[in-house]
Amino acid sequence: MHTIATTALVGTARQDQPALTTDSPVDTLIAQFPAGEAERALLLSAGALTIYRQAGKVAESIPEMPVSAKAEQRPACSLSVSMLLHRMLLGEHNDLLPEALVRLDKAGLRLPYELLPMALALHTSKLRDAVYPVLGERGSWLSQFNPAWSWVNGYVPHLEGAFPSDAETIWQEGTTTQRCEILRRLRAIDAGKARAWLESAWKQEKAEVRLELLQTLEIGLSVEDEPFLERILDDRAASVKSAVPRLLARIPTSAFAERMRSRVDAILTYTQGKLKLKLPTTFDITWQRDGIAEKPQAGLGERAWWLIQLLAFVPPAHCEEQWQAGPGELIAAADADKFGKSIIEGWSRAAQLFSERQWLSPLWDWWQQQQGKKKLGGTTISDMRDTLIAYLPSREAEAKVQQMFINSTLPEDTDWDDLLAELPIPWSGEFSEAYLRTLRNHVASLQTGGKNYYPYSDPWYNSLERAALGLPASCFAAAVTPWALPNVANDWQIEQWRQQLQVFTETLRTRQRLIEEIKL
Amino acid sequence: MSIALTSDQVLALAPDASSASAGKKLGNTKTWKNLGQSSEALWGECQGSALYQVKVDLSTFTTQCSCPSRKFPCKHSLGLLLLAATDTLPASEPPNWVGAWLAKRQATSARKQTKDIQSTSESSQVAQTKRFEKRQAMIAKGLDSLDLWLNDLVRNGLASVQTQPVSFWENQAAQMIDAQAPGIASRLRRMATIPNSSRDWPEKLLAQLGRLALLTHAYRRIEQLNPPLQEDVRQMVGWTLTQEEVAARGETLSDDWLILGQTLDDEERVRVQRTWMYGLQSERQALILQFSAAGAPFPEIFPLGSHQQAHLLFWPSAYPQRARVAARRGESAPLKDPLPGDEHIDAFLARSADALAHQPWMERFLCVLRNVIPICSAVNDSWYIRDARGAALPLAKGEHWQLLALSGGHPVDLASEWDGESLLPLGIMAEGAYYMLGRTL
Numbered sequence: 001m002h003t004i005a006t007t008a009l010v011g012t013a014r015q016d017q018p019a020l021t022t023d024s025p026v027d028t029l030i031a032q033f034p035a036g037e038a039e040r041a042l043l044l045s046a047g048a049l050t051i052y053r054q055a056g057k058v059a060e061s062i063p064e065m066p067v068s069a070k071a072e073q074r075p076a077c078s079l080s081v082s083m084l085l086h087r088m089l090l091g092e093h094n095d096l097l098p099e100a101l102v103r104l105d106k107a108g109l110r111l112p113y114e115l116l117p118m119a120l121a122l123h124t125s126k127l128r129d130a131v132y133p134v135l136g137e138r139g140s141w142l143s144q145f146n147p148a149w150s151w152v153n154g155y156v157p158h159l160e161g162a163f164p165s166d167a168e169t170i171w172q173e174g175t176t177t178q179r180c181e182i183l184r185r186l187r188a189i190d191a192g193k194a195r196a197w198l199e200s201a202w203k204q205e206k207a208e209v210r211l212e213l214l215q216t217l218e219i220g221l222s223v224e225d226e227p228f229l230e231r232i233l234d235d236r237a238a239s240v241k242s243a244v245p246r247l248l249a250r251i252p253t254s255a256f257a258e259r260m261r262s263r264v265d266a267i268l269t270y271t272q273g274k275l276k277l278k279l280p281t282t283f284d285i286t287w288q289r290d291g292i293a294e295k296p297q298a299g300l301g302e303r304a305w306w307l308i309q310l311l312a313f314v315p316p317a318h319c320e321e322q323w324q325a326g327p328g329e330l331i332a333a334a335d336a337d338k339f340g341k342s343i344i345e346g347w348s349r350a351a352q353l354f355s356e357r358q359w360l361s362p363l364w365d366w367w368q369q370q371q372g373k374k375k376l377g378g379t380t381i382s383d384m385r386d387t388l389i390a391y392l393p394s395r396e397a398e399a400k401v402q403q404m405f406i407n408s409t410l411p412e413d414t415d416w417d418d419l420l421a422e423l424p425i426p427w428s429g430e431f432s433e434a435y436l437r438t439l440r441n442h443v444a445s446l447q448t449g450g451k452n453y454y455p456y457s458d459p460w461y462n463s464l465e466r467a468a469l470g471l472p473a474s475c476f477a478a479a480v481t482p483w484a485l486p487n488v489a490n491d492w493q494i495e496q497w498r499q500q501l502q503v504f505t506e507t508l509r510t511r512q513r514l515i516e517e518i519k520l
Numbered sequence: 521m522s523i524a525l526t527s528d529q530v531l532a533l534a535p536d537a538s539s540a541s542a543g544k545k546l547g548n549t550k551t552w553k554n555l556g557q558s559s560e561a562l563w564g565e566c567q568g569s570a571l572y573q574v575k576v577d578l579s580t581f582t583t584q585c586s587c588p589s590r591k592f593p594c595k596h597s598l599g600l601l602l603l604a605a606t607d608t609l610p611a612s613e614p615p616n617w618v619g620a621w622l623a624k625r626q627a628t629s630a631r632k633q634t635k636d637i638q639s640t641s642e643s644s645q646v647a648q649t650k651r652f653e654k655r656q657a658m659i660a661k662g663l664d665s666l667d668l669w670l671n672d673l674v675r676n677g678l679a680s681v682q683t684q685p686v687s688f689w690e691n692q693a694a695q696m697i698d699a700q701a702p703g704i705a706s707r708l709r710r711m712a713t714i715p716n717s718s719r720d721w722p723e724k725l726l727a728q729l730g731r732l733a734l735l736t737h738a739y740r741r742i743e744q745l746n747p748p749l750q751e752d753v754r755q756m757v758g759w760t761l762t763q764e765e766v767a768a769r770g771e772t773l774s775d776d777w778l779i780l781g782q783t784l785d786d787e788e789r790v791r792v793q794r795t796w797m798y799g800l801q802s803e804r805q806a807l808i809l810q811f812s813a814a815g816a817p818f819p820e821i822f823p824l825g826s827h828q829q830a831h832l833l834f835w836p837s838a839y840p841q842r843a844r845v846a847a848r849r850g851e852s853a854p855l856k857d858p859l860p861g862d863e864h865i866d867a868f869l870a871r872s873a874d875a876l877a878h879q880p881w882m883e884r885f886l887c888v889l890r891n892v893i894p895i896c897s898a899v900n901d902s903w904y905i906r907d908a909r910g911a912a913l914p915l916a917k918g919e920h921w922q923l924l925a926l927s928g929g930h931p932v933d934l935a936s937e938w939d940g941e942s943l944l945p946l947g948i949m950a951e952g953a954y955y956m957l958g959r960t961l
Binding site for chain 1: 527541544606667670671672674675676677678679680722723726727729730731732733734737865866869872873876877880893895896898904906910911912913914921922924925926928929930940950955
């Protein structure tokens with residue numbers, strides 16, 4: 001601190017000879033000042049010194065040139081697209097952001113520089129996957145300066161692009177997400193090498209990392225993976241252990257698969273159209289190693305729980321082959337059994353694990369029929385129904401939902417809107433047309449007079465948000481054609497509908513603009 | 521011909537973010553009827569809750585809309601400007617409702633000019649002299665007591681103010697208001713925020729106290745100063761000038777003015793807007809101050825990031841900086857060319873030293889630097905700009921990601937506000953386009 005600043009801080013009253021020198025030409029000015037007014041002299045010196053220093057301000061020095069961003073490989077998007085994206089980044093129609101960014105990437109464009117700080121701040125992996133390819137050279141250059149943006153460095157978008165040349169370094173030094181992605185890509189081209197990498201790192205990894213890395217073996221899974229998997233069935237972490245059976249079960253020739261098949265064969269047989277169940281009364285200790293849990297979840301009996309788990313690890317096709325009977329026949333037989341729901345739940349889990357298409361559809365139908373009937377214990381019916389539909393081929397899944405909304409008066413069909421979230425987007429043209437046609441009829445004939453009508457418990461009303469994202473471009477024109485609501489004055493339900501339809505058409509118009517303005 | 525504003529410039533006119541976003545929604549032809557454009561104006565009818573008639577005077581970008589919104593410009597006006605920024609409106613003769621408005625505006629501005637020349641009558645001049653003398657006496661008395669107070673402060677030591685409440689400063693400021701020296705009052709109010717605000721606050725406070733002491737010193741000996749500096753000292757104490765006085769004593773400068781940026785401050789319940797301009801030929805800077813109380817809109821609109829021929833009228837000063845726009849001439853066009861300004865930081869610092877030599881109390885200074893690189897240093901999170909020779913100045917506290925993103929480590933032209941310590945970025949010219957900084961819309 002400067003002498004006169006110290007003097008001022010302490011106060012002139014506490015000093016006999018207050019020091020007023022500034023060691024600058026200002027001192028000659030002060031010397032002309034009448035003695036006896038130390039305070040005034042100090043203030044004026046301080047003022048003069050301030051201005052003297054300000055006028056003599058010297059720049060700092062940064063000798064080394066900063067490293068600049070490389071030239072861009074892609075052109076930036078147009079100004080109007082940039083404005084559209086800016087609004088989405090600010091939160092308007094932000095559910096369209098992934099679609100917009102993916103389209104930008106496909107068109108070979110990048111984000112303009114001014115949007116980069118907002119784009120780098122995106123934080124879900126879905127958005128990061130979408131934004132990463134359009135950040136451009138400038139985006140990755142910029143990300144190095146903010147620790148919150150460090151995700152960009154070495155970011156490996158999910159299942160896209162080639163195996164990077166610095167893969168081994170990423171594998172050694174990267175984050176868990178990056179390492180998983182590297183391993184996943186390596187599995188696709190050299191499954192054995194990927195397994196070798198994993199095995200050599202296995203011991204020093206933490207349990208949650210082991211668990212994540214293990215999932216990559218799903219890609220290119222083969223009999224060669226069996227010895228490693230069989231060994232880690234005895235892993236010290238319960239979470240890792242419980243993930244192994246799902247992999248081993250999918251190696252048809254594995255010892256594990258064989259063990260499971262013989263267990264199921266021992267308890268379930270089928271003769272003359274009837275299933276015969278011989279459920280063990282005590283828990284077999286050898287099951288434990290193979291990932292069967294002894295204690296059931298709430299609402300299930302122990303034996304039913306064991307049955308479900310055992311069936312879940314055997315492909316339903318094995319039953320078909322064993323008993324020379326098709327899925328429909330076997331499901332009907334199970335339906336008649338006391339433990340029918342558990343058998344079907346076991347098969348349903350297995351149909352998902354083994355992706356058995358012939359089974360998924362009839363199983364889904366069975367669960368759908370149970371809708372509206374009394375809730376059974378364990379997994380709720382709608383949970384299983386909603387899970388299964390996601391495994392169906394998209395056209396088949398759409399047909400199921402379409403069936404439901406066309407018959408939506410039946411009790412089991414009422415909450416069809418929940419299933420829309422499971423359908424892949426964009427929807428097919430045929431499904432979309434059926435949806436719009438039925439929606440238009442519904443809207444035109446809305447009966448809101450009753451006190452008990454609430455728009456937000458109407459599945460059609462609730463379906464609009466998903467539909468705005470799912471409808472394909474070919475249906476936009478039909479969807480934004482004005483919607484004719486019943487002409488009832490001062491009806492809050494109608495008003496609610498009007499607003500929801502407006503959001504719906506606005507979202508579609510924005511999607512339309514994206515398609516028009518980001519040309520592929 | 522589309523108008524000479526970019527969408528960004530239009531959005532920068534928006535009074536708040538919600539108007540900007542509402543304006544964007546209206547920026548498409550679907551919501552408009554009877555759109556048109558002449559060399560003087562833009563117009564259109566917008567279907568909102570009712571049919572609103574929107575018009576824009578192209579020489580000043582003054583907008584008017586028949587909607588009841590109290591925001592200015594309203595979303596309809598912004599929508600029309602946005603539309604005109606991207607599309608070309610059909611050229612036609614202004615309809616009656618536009619023509620009448622334009623004629624009225626021209627008449628008003630002509631009337632103002634005649635009023636400016638009218639001299640005040642003799643009897644009112646006598647009364648004015650009396651009022652002037654009375655005020656002089658009050659100020660002199662006020663400054664005497666202020667000086668005693670300042671001396672006490674230094675006698676007891678600045679350390680003692682750490683524990684003082686805000687009222688310690690506020691009471692003294694109120695006395696200065698009573699003494700009709702509002703300029704001094706606002707200096708005192710600003711000082712209240714310094715104690716404990718940083719590690720070196722005693723030095724900062726002493727610096728401000730010192731400048732204030734120099735000001736009271738100068739005011740007592742005002743006749744010893746050169747006439748332009750006398751004007752500065754009087755204005756700083758709180759003598760405001762009427763429009764007529766500015767016109768009579770100030771300097772008029774006609775130039776092509778680059779409108780480089782704007783800052784907004786809240787001071788004592790009044791919003792203060794500072795717009796910085798730079799004269800292309802004269803190489804002079806101009807600061808346009810606008811005030812707004814209680815959320816009222818600022819009277820004049822400046823299309824940031826564009827340039828326009830205009831007559832500027834400067835307040836009389838030893839280093840004229842504050843100005844108002846007396847008349848705009850011709851069209852405004854977006855900035856595209858490299859900015860005129862200093863190549864080296866040293867040249868800029870010399871310029872600012874020269875300004876201080878003329879007017880030692882100068883607080884803010886427009887800084888336009890060419891070919892400088894913004895730098896984000898990982899060390900203590902500090903930001904700089906660096907010129908080609910390696911000289912550097914710090915940027916104002918805060919984050920400057922937008923600036924960094926737009927420059928990418930390459931040289932850019934930067935306009936900023938210098939407060940003697942650091943630069944507050946206003947706008948940047950990068951790859952042939954000018955971007956406004958610091959405004960978050």
